[in-house]
Amino acid sequence: MTPHHAPGAPLHIAGTGTALPGDPVDNARLGKTFGIDEEWIDLFVGTRTRHFGWDLATGEIRHSLTDLCAEAAARAADAAGARLQDLDFLVLATTTPDRLLPTTANEVADRLGLDHLPTYQIQAGCSGAVQALDLARALLAAGHRSGLVIGGDTTARFLDPSRTPTDLPTQELVNYVLFGDGAGAAVVSTEPLGEALAVRTLLHRFSGRGRTPGQIIDWDGPVRRDTGRQMLSEDYKAVEEGVPVLAGEIYWELLDSVGWTPADVDFLLPPQLSARMTARITESLGASTAHEVSCVVDTGNTGNALPLLQLDRLLARLPDTGRALALVVESSKWIRAGLVLERTHAAEPRP
Template identity: 50%
Template sequence: MYVLATGTCLPGNAVDNSALAARFGMNAEWIELFVGTRTRYFGVDLESGERTHSIVDLGTHAARQALDRAGLEPSDVDFLVLATATPDTLMPTSATGVADRLGMNLIPAYQLQSGCSGAISALDVARRMLDDENRIGLVIGADLCAKHMVLDRDISSMHPSKLVNYMLFGDGAGAMVISADPDGAIMQANTIHCVFSGVGSVPGQTIEWFGDADRDSEVPAVQEDYKAIERRVPGMSVETARELLRRSSWTTDDVGYLLPPQLSGIMTARIRKEMGMDGAREVSCVAETGNSGNALALLQFDLLAEVIGPGERALAVAIESSRWIRGGITLEGL
């Protein structure tokens, strides 16, 4: 599988810790120390509560940028795979919304419901879809986490496990144009690894869906065991990196760029330390973008595309805490 181009979309202007603290009555320095994220982007206006962007908006913009960079038209694409944990609607899918916006008719448009590892899962599915007829695919990862932020809530006495969601997450989208052919490619994907590893485990994060029958349920829409995530993700990241190296027949010295999981600024630094590979250049963005779920890995790949040179090698890991999914990919510059 070859990478022709990447694209991104971050909605609105960056919201720094001072603005976030002023809006919700937090301490800006505490946000920096506890989370390590400096800015994030929201698809909602924090003052009015008005939705400014949808998943289809973000995904379409990122896709168009990637296609433009690849020198392609939407009609050149043979299939589309979109990963999200926060679709605009359950039906129709946001994948078909993007396809419609781009004028992509009569092609497969698949949507994966997943979290932080979703972009890796989407790339794995897309790789398997490349064949004699399907030569070019479009992969998108997008999330709108702001839809779970109650803007008029008094958070002064909120438990840190819930308060962290107001500081940690952001919105965005990333896209990648892939091909079965090397012509015009900037990178080649060597190994993709994505497995469920949570048998018998309690989820680290749960996002509910409420329908008409239970929309007034007292069950929280989002629940997160941040301590469990802190405890488990570093080890899972190391396991994934080792598996990628083994399957790619690489050593740690072969890795020129390391793209670690992007949970938060603080957590990313901790995970990077445990993963080792001290000689590899880190490619991270979460401190500037916030945790934007399915967009994150693709935002990293966009940064990687700017710096990776021919023959240079990169290893990326994405961990999903919802039911503990380990994902990763190795890439080589062309």
């Protein structure tokens, strides 16, 4: 089985936008709030700052997922030079919707003033943005011209500022230092608009048969109806061992799908679990000729937003004929995902 190739179903990323709530929270403030050693955060995670849509002192929610997704989507439309009302569909991926119903996708559509268009919400981990792009491509192939892809997550229901490290098992504590809140969005189209990115290959494949989950997030959040179920659990050892291996498989599979060598890649968008993990992955790939495009050191792990945050940074840096690979690993039940990307406003793709 090979990754999906773009020729039968053109997919272009015409513009991107991001939204991060409030001021950045550094490790000193995070450590003080949760009673976690600041040096341990630096050494274990390597992330410098992250953003939260809720106030660390009071727990008050100041930015919902709907707020962040709508803001990112409006910025993406502006960057693409597109009117929101002219877009044909909306696809939103998240682990942490604001409610079960109405869906966050529909709340965002309403906030943006959209109506009479198909909307979809994908429940997913870090690979959700690629899954949303995969669905968007199917919609474009079915006759739609352009649409919105959005990914975002918030932590308000899962991180409790009143808890202390002595209250938490290690599998739950690690999530307090890994994650942040944010959203990213992209306008996608069948034709290149402006300085667009063409998706030459899209990989999205479940790879978790028989494997123990690397992460579990219980649906009930802090309301534990079954005291035997843990609200939040991260098997960091399994993630640490499994993600670099899967990232390497994705890297070579994407290269093989388009006949490129590592020297043909100008930019690499590696998985963004944590800054330390990202450094390990890029070193293990040996992709020394490619410029790294990462954001996790500044944003923390924002889940479904991460690939779109990276694409937003890539668009600002990619030259006229640049090429890029994006690698995404979803460790809750192990999904391999990725993108082969190339600038398309030049007259012809590079040979």
